[in-house]
Amino acid sequence: MRNQPIGVMDSGVGGMTVVAELFRQLPRESILFYGDSARCPYGNRPAEEIRAFTFEALDYLVLQGVKMLVIACNTATAICLSEARERYAIPVIGVISPGARAAIAATTSHRIGVIGTRATIESDRYARALQMIHPDLFVASHACPRFVDLVESGRFDDPAILDEIEKELLPLQSREIDTLILGCTHYPLLADAISVVMGERVTLINSAEETARDVSHWLSEENLMREEGHPPTHVFLTSGEIEPFREIALRWLGFSPFVSQVRVWGQSCFDSPRVR
Numbered sequence: 001m002r003n004q005p006i007g008v009m010d011s012g013v014g015g016m017t018v019v020a021e022l023f024r025q026l027p028r029e030s031i032l033f034y035g036d037s038a039r040c041p042y043g044n045r046p047a048e049e050i051r052a053f054t055f056e057a058l059d060y061l062v063l064q065g066v067k068m069l070v071i072a073c074n075t076a077t078a079i080c081l082s083e084a085r086e087r088y089a090i091p092v093i094g095v096i097s098p099g100a101r102a103a104i105a106a107t108t109s110h111r112i113g114v115i116g117t118r119a120t121i122e123s124d125r126y127a128r129a130l131q132m133i134h135p136d137l138f139v140a141s142h143a144c145p146r147f148v149d150l151v152e153s154g155r156f157d158d159p160a161i162l163d164e165i166e167k168e169l170l171p172l173q174s175r176e177i178d179t180l181i182l183g184c185t186h187y188p189l190l191a192d193a194i195s196v197v198m199g200e201r202v203t204l205i206n207s208a209e210e211t212a213r214d215v216s217h218w219l220s221e222e223n224l225m226r227e228e229g230h231p232p233t234h235v236f237l238t239s240g241e242i243e244p245f246r247e248i249a250l251r252w253l254g255f256s257p258f259v260s261q262v263r264v265w266g267q268s269c270f271d272s273p274r275v276r
Contacts, residue, residue, distance in 0.1 A: 014186030037240025043117020099207030
């Protein structure tokens with residue numbers, strides 16, 4: 001079990017931000033990544049559809065024999081994390097609590113902004129996670145549904161998107177926040193433009209680093225760290241087109257991985273509430 005891969009799922013390519021940090025912090029670990037780009041974005045879909053898509057992906061990863069699951073998607077974390085932890089007999093890590101902790105550590109004014117998909121913002125999970133730790137925080141939440149499309153279309157480094165980003169972020173610019181949580185794993189790919197719009201006084205929080213720390217902690221606690229002498233192997237799967245996926249992976253990971261197209265829907269359904 002210790003030498004099995006860590007399973008990572010995302011609604012598209014945004015989870016590469018988490019994978020890059022896992023590579024940095026846990027270089028001995030193998031990664032099995034599944035990105036559901038064909039059905040991305042999740043954030044504008046009904047909760048029951050998000051749930052169905054997420055569990056199709058997670059069930060598939062469990063069938064491949066992963067030792068841990070990382071839901072590298074804020075929308076899926078908001079809707080499915082609690083149920084996933086009941087459903088599977090292996091550790092399941094989400095990205096919302098790690099992001100909240102990192103934001104609280106960064107803020108000095110106790111005024112924090114959160115941007116995310118419509119489903120993530122409407123779930124109010126970030127505000128609750130933040131105020132559970134620090135009840136006196138001011139939290140301004142705002143949905144930016146267009147941002148995922150900008151990333152998935154490969155436009156995240158196009159200077160022309162700056163006007164679009166400024167329009168989306170306008171409601172937050174008057175809220176006097178000093179910290180902004182990028183509440184979608186796609187959004188760090190837009191971080192340079194977001195930083196220009198919000199200004200240098202606003203610290204951007206990418207939850208990937210703290211999420212990888214959570215993974216490391218769980219692996220250590222569960223005695224699941226990969227054994228020495230077993231070189232890691234990495235597998236990247238997408239339900240969407242391979243070349244756009246590889247191009248974005250190259251920019252974020254620094255290398256162009258081999259990618260296979262796999263569509264998991266209808267392949268991995270479980271009658272039992274716990275999958276082993």
